[in-house]
Amino acid sequence: MQYLLMIYENESNQAARTPQDQGQIMQAYMGFTQSIIQSGNFKAGDALHPTATATSVRVKNGDIITTDGPFAETTEQLGGYYLVEAKDLDEAIAIAARIPTATHGTIEIRPVMVFDNPTM
Secondary structure: OEEEEEEEEOHHHHHOOOHHHHHHHHHHHHHHHHHHHHHOOEEEEEEOOOHHHOEEEEEEOOEEEEEEOOOOOOOOEEEEEEEEEOOOHHHHHHHHOOOHHHHOOEEEEEEOOOOOOOOO
16 A cells, blocks of 8 residues: 655754754655665655745635645644555554654655546
8 A cells, every 4th residue: 555654844943954964864864765765665755845835726616716835824844755655554654753854743644545547
């Protein structure tokens, strides 16, 4: 089964890091990524640009309404994700717990509905 591991962290914490601290975190992420590639769990993963670059879209009464920024008001922002293959939720939790941001942010796990016919 595929699981989306969404990485949440307060962007102000990220902005306050020294270049050395940021380099250490990037090294930790590269090591984690290599480990899930080698184990066969990795499907995809990327970091996201800051929330200041986000646009939210809603349709009301046929009108498209856009808003700058993310839709949710929270103290942590979605900063990236991994799409992994895991045999069950327990394995997905074990993988998510190894993501470096899990020590100071939140990793949300969601099972992915994979449709056989993508033209649905």
